[in-house]
Amino acid sequence: xxxxxxxxxAIVGAAxxxxxxxxxxxxxxxxxxxxxxxxxxxxxxxxISRIDGVFSAGWSSELAExxxxxxxxxxxxxxxxxxxxxxxxxxxxxIHAGVIDVALVxxxxxxxxxxxxxxxxxxxxxxxxxPWSPGNQMTMAYGFSxxxxxxxxAMTRHNYRYGTTPxxxxxxxxxxxxxxxxxxxxxxxxxxxHPEGGPISxxxxxNSRMISWPLTLLHVCLVTDHGGAVLITSPEIARSxxxxxxxxxxxxxxxxxxxxxxxxxxxxxxxAASAAAAYKMAGMGPEDMEMAMIYDSFTVTxxxxxxxxxxxxxxEGFRLWKDGHAAPGGRLPINTNGGGLSFNHSGMYGMQLLxxxxxxxxxxxxxxGFSGLPGKQTKARSCVVNGTGGSLSTTGTLVLVxx
Amino acid sequence: MPYDKPIPDPSPHTKPFxxxxxxxxxxxxxxxxxxxxxxYPRLICPFCHARELEWIEGSGEGRIHTFAVQHRAMGxxxxxxxxxxxxxxxxxxxxxxxxLRGVDPNKPETxxxxxxxxxxxxxxxxxxxxxxxxxxx
Ligand SMILES: [Zn+2]
Numbered sequence: 001x002x003x004x005x006x007x008x009x010a011i012v013g014a015a016x017x018x019x020x021x022x023x024x025x026x027x028x029x030x031x032x033x034x035x036x037x038x039x040x041x042x043x044x045x046x047x048i049s050r051i052d053g054v055f056s057a058g059w060s061s062e063l064a065e066x067x068x069x070x071x072x073x074x075x076x077x078x079x080x081x082x083x084x085x086x087x088x089x090x091x092x093x094x095i096h097a098g099v100i101d102v103a104l105v106x107x108x109x110x111x112x113x114x115x116x117x118x119x120x121x122x123x124x125x126x127x128x129x130x131p132w133s134p135g136n137q138m139t140m141a142y143g144f145s146x147x148x149x150x151x152x153x154a155m156t157r158h159n160y161r162y163g164t165t166p167x168x169x170x171x172x173x174x175x176x177x178x179x180x181x182x183x184x185x186x187x188x189x190x191x192x193x194h195p196e197g198g199p200i201s202x203x204x205x206x207n208s209r210m211i212s213w214p215l216t217l218l219h220v221c222l223v224t225d226h227g228g229a230v231l232i233t234s235p236e237i238a239r240s241x242x243x244x245x246x247x248x249x250x251x252x253x254x255x256x257x258x259x260x261x262x263x264x265x266x267x268x269x270x271x272a273a274s275a276a277a278a279y280k281m282a283g284m285g286p287e288d289m290e291m292a293m294i295y296d297s298f299t300v301t302x303x304x305x306x307x308x309x310x311x312x313x314x315x316e317g318f319r320l321w322k323d324g325h326a327a328p329g330g331r332l333p334i335n336t337n338g339g340g341l342s343f344n345h346s347g348m349y350g351m352q353l354l355x356x357x358x359x360x361x362x363x364x365x366x367x368x369g370f371s372g373l374p375g376k377q378t379k380a381r382s383c384v385v386n387g388t389g390g391s392l393s394t395t396g397t398l399v400l401v402x403x
Numbered sequence: 404m405p406y407d408k409p410i411p412d413p414s415p416h417t418k419p420f421x422x423x424x425x426x427x428x429x430x431x432x433x434x435x436x437x438x439x440x441x442x443y444p445r446l447i448c449p450f451c452h453a454r455e456l457e458w459i460e461g462s463g464e465g466r467i468h469t470f471a472v473q474h475r476a477m478g479x480x481x482x483x484x485x486x487x488x489x490x491x492x493x494x495x496x497x498x499x500x501x502x503l504r505g506v507d508p509n510k511p512e513t514x515x516x517x518x519x520x521x522x523x524x525x526x527x528x529x530x531x532x533x534x535x536x537x538x539x540x
Pocket of ligand 1: 434435436437438439448449450451452453
């Protein structure tokens with residue numbers, strides 16, 4: 001049975017910045033935020049002035065000031081790419097408690113432009129932090145260089161424990177690219193959007209440049225710009241709008257570690273716990289999910305997370321992709337936007353998951369009826385969304401459903 | 404040639420570890436309440452939350468838990484690619500990060516999870532000798 005808080009709020013709109021991906025003119029993170037916020041306000045008809053709760057990964061006071069808001073609820077949870085799923089969880093709680101009526105969850109991150117701007121205008125996670133942090137002291141000497149250099153260790157362990165291979169996981173990149181082919185905003189949509197875009201094979205993935213063995217380049221997500229925003233309201237307001245509500249039936253969050261040195265099981269994440277909480281709140285289970293949006297920072301992230309969400313047995317998550325179930329036309333579409341691997345990944349990808357889940361469940365995803373591209377819009381009325389942050393550290397899981 | 408890769412900055416909290424490293428000893432924090440060794444060094448026991456912690460000299464032995472081969476790296480590590488990073492299960496319990504020695508980064512299939520490793524220390528400067536682990540079987 002669903003908990004009392006289940007469906008106490010709905011996502012009523014989801015929009016992106018005017019330009020995402022590789023911006024022609026370098027953009028600041030703030031610009032990406034503001035464009036997306038304006039767009040979601042217009043989409044839903046909710047004036048920005050009606051927002052009374054602001055949720056973002058560290059930006060909430062700056063955004064509220066920029067927009068001239070005096071919000072009653074300010075949340076800046078910033079624990080990596082899953083922060084946005086956590087924001088939705090927190091907004092659900094705040095609306096259920098009667099503290100606020102209209103929550104804004106916002107993301108702006110110039111992952112691409114920051115390079116062109118030589119580091120200025122960034123808006124992601126803060127850097128390595130305190131040199132006296134004992135965790136940093138005991139890992140900083142060993143040449144780990146960013147997320148790929150860590151996540152590769154999880155693939156090695158998964159291969160060892162379950163007899164899987166990098167080729168098994170390469171299927172995740174191949175299928176995810178098929179979805180990107182149906183999304184005109186995907187960076188790797190086609191040769192027109194990127195010289196290396198368009199369909200790929202397991203061989204293409206395995207033969208791409210080695211980054212951190214066993215991860216080659218095409219096992220690794222993109223680095224792009226992105227801005228996105230969603231609005232979440234009480235049921236009364238949701239029913240009064242021109243946009244369709246997508247109900248937050250379940251939400252949960254958890255973490256297993258911060259520094260990878262503390263990751264107990266390299267083939268598991270806290271998504272098992274955050275999903276258990278979300279399913280319980282919703283009174284639903286993995287068997288009820290008609291699609292999934294899973295943070296695919298790396299192929300191995302998506303494969304392991306599918307296992308944690310109960311969508312596949314331990315050690316067999318990759319099969320959802322390899323056997324075609326996750327592909328366009330499959331029984332359980334996964335990462336229908338083309339994923340962090342082929343659509344867009346700005347550093348923290350949780351917002352991209354939310355925008356696509358909203359579009360799919362509200363029936364407004366790119367499709368023959370909307371932008372001349374058949375096949376991307378699914379019939380799904382339920383979706384499990386899972387963000388993963390840090391080094392397979394933190395997770396936020398949502399169960400979203402439409403009427 | 405001076406050591407040109409990142410050098411940890413010892414803090415008062417971790418000084419016993421770095422003092423031990425200078426003498427070739429792998430010092431490990433242990434809780435006197437639950438007797439468990441933990442890594443990295445905490446201000447409170449991560450298992451039972453007691454504050455009574457002591458430093459013991461570890462065996463300097465362990466096994467490979469998992470590993471990866473870095474083909475891309477930042478700073479001076481970029482000059483040493485490819486190199487093998489790993490997480491080591493200590494004989495005393497819990498886990499350390501390292502760069503593995505005694506392995507061929509161009510033949511990852513010859514590196515075995517579970518293989519025995521021993522610690523060795525490389526002087527980075529007068530105060531900091533950095534532990535690295537070598538495969539010994
Ligand atoms: Zn203890």
